[in-house]
Amino acid sequence: MQSFEFLDLILFFGISQGVFLAITIQIIKNKNRPANKVLSIILIMAVLMLLGRMIFFKYLTVRLFQFTILIDTVIFLFGPLCTIYFRRLLFSQQTRFQLPLYHYIPAVVQVIFATYILILTTTQFEEQYALGYFTIPFIIVEGLGLLSNIYYWILNVGLLNRYSKEQKNKVSFQQNLVSFLKFFQIAIGVFILFWIVSFISINFFNYAVKFINYNTVWGSISIFIFIIGYYSLKEPELFRISFEKIKVKPQKRLPQDQIKNLKRDLKYVMENEKLFLKPDLTLRYLSERLDTSTHNISWYLNTVLDSNFYDYINRYRIQEFLKKIENREHLDHTILAISIEVGFNSKSTFNKAFKLEMNDTPSNYIKQMQVLS
Missing domain, CATH: 1.10.10.60 (Homeodomain-like)
Known part of the structure; x- marks a missing residue:
């Protein structure tokens, strides 16, 4: 019983810290404000995801399980929002960067799917779940979520590599936040790798790897995001590089x-x-x-x-x-x-x-x- 109480303490502490960071980051002036607005949203999503994992591990009922499916919309928003965060943090452009709306179509579809499940009574849901009606949809949702996060992870690695290359022509010093963002990407890459192992082992080999599954992966990602929030509080504003692809004629030799x-x-x-x-x-x-x-x-x-x-x-x-x-x-x-x-x-x-x-x-x-x- 004590171990479960300790888990409760950790989860509640994580949730409260996430809310605290999301608010505090917005209070700080002149420190990566456009990017930190997105980071606050990511922190709130991490809080929701951690809340969903807490419900799943500790207070799961049929009705609450239906709500956790809605919370899992986060897996389709995490990637796009991280890309927006990276773009706003690392690069400057004339207009505030936003992704086209089609990047959010998977999240909208997930909300529609979750809404349908919420409309069902607990009895109806239990009956359909027992008959396996949701087995394939759940596999598809998790698989698409996995592919989505792999895609945006690769996209963000490309942004970091581009910035690391171009900053050498702009600044003469090392920016610690860039190194930390690289560490963040490595950590997220490891979490995604664990998720791939879990997804394949369960759905293709019917074998559950102990301590490596969808819930522990996203619980870990949520807690790790809080570390990013703390780090952003103390780091100075990055020297941003222009992202606009200006068509410039090759510069001729200077006189x-x-x-x-x-x-x-x-x-x-x-x-x-x-x-x-x-x-x-x-x-x-x-x-x-x-x-x-x-x-x-x-x-x-x-x-x-x-x-x-x-x-x-x-x-x-x-x-x-x-x-x-x-x-x-x-x-x-x-x-x-x-x-x-x-x-x-x-x-x-x-x-x-x-x-x-x-x-x-x-x-x-x-x-x-x-x-x-």
């Missing part, structure tokens, strides 16, 4: 005098002003500082230097770090402290940049320097 001027100006602000020390340096800021366009700088970096903005700035930061090591500053400060001092905003970003530039780890490089000296 030789402009190339020389751009090379000179870049060298000055990097070597004399050390603009790379600014940890949140962006391409837009640099273009405004040099009184030129972002396209001109990108063209120069990509075409002339065969680099991108992210690697170009971090290369200067690594060189500054090496100068400090040569000056033996690492004897008085930690490697992390020096890396932050030269413009990096995280240990992982610094280590990756150092490995790319020096083909070695910072600690090994310093050890070799000490041996040579």
Whole structure:
């Protein structure tokens, strides 16, 4: 009995936290507001799904079971809303992004199906259920829900990959929320994989895998969504990238005098002003500082230097770090402290940049320097 009471406590705590997060996220100003409006809806849906799992595990009656079928409409809304959340969080565009209405057709069909079931009396439902009238429809609903979530998961992975690739031409720092979103997608992918295993084992082999089933998968997803909500409270607003597919003619080579001027100006602000020390340096800021366009700088970096903005700035930061090591500053400060001092905003970003530039780890490089000296 105690284990069941503990489960009640966990479920009630999860539901209350979901409601709290959905409200709190809306109170916060100027922090990914368009995306967080969608996140609040996702949190409320997670609360409903968790409520449905609580009913199923603890308070199931025939009538409540009929209501849980309506709650399960969430499985057709989770994917589309996550895609909207990702698009609004990662990308900017002139109008607030919305998916076309046809993306919600499966959810509407599920509501109609659930409404029909709710219209039935408990006796009618029990009779039809016992005769197997709902066996095939339930399999179809779960199968379509599974396919829907696989489709939107793949779509969201594509959005993250596109953003990760394009941000290197726009910002010089690592954004922690992007890494967390990747972790979120990996976790959802694992949950979907468990769901696939459960669906196939039950419907094709008539074998139930212990602890891996539809209810535990969606209960876990709901709780995991709350973690996303907490994380979004403390993360700063992401640098969003334009999503509009503007048809731009291939940029012609800059005139030789402009190339020389751009090379000179870049060298000055990097070597004399050390603009790379600014940890949140962006391409837009640099273009405004040099009184030129972002396209001109990108063209120069990509075409002339065969680099991108992210690697170009971090290369200067690594060189500054090496100068400090040569000056033996690492004897008085930690490697992390020096890396932050030269413009990096995280240990992982610094280590990756150092490995790319020096083909070695910072600690090994310093050890070799000490041996040579």
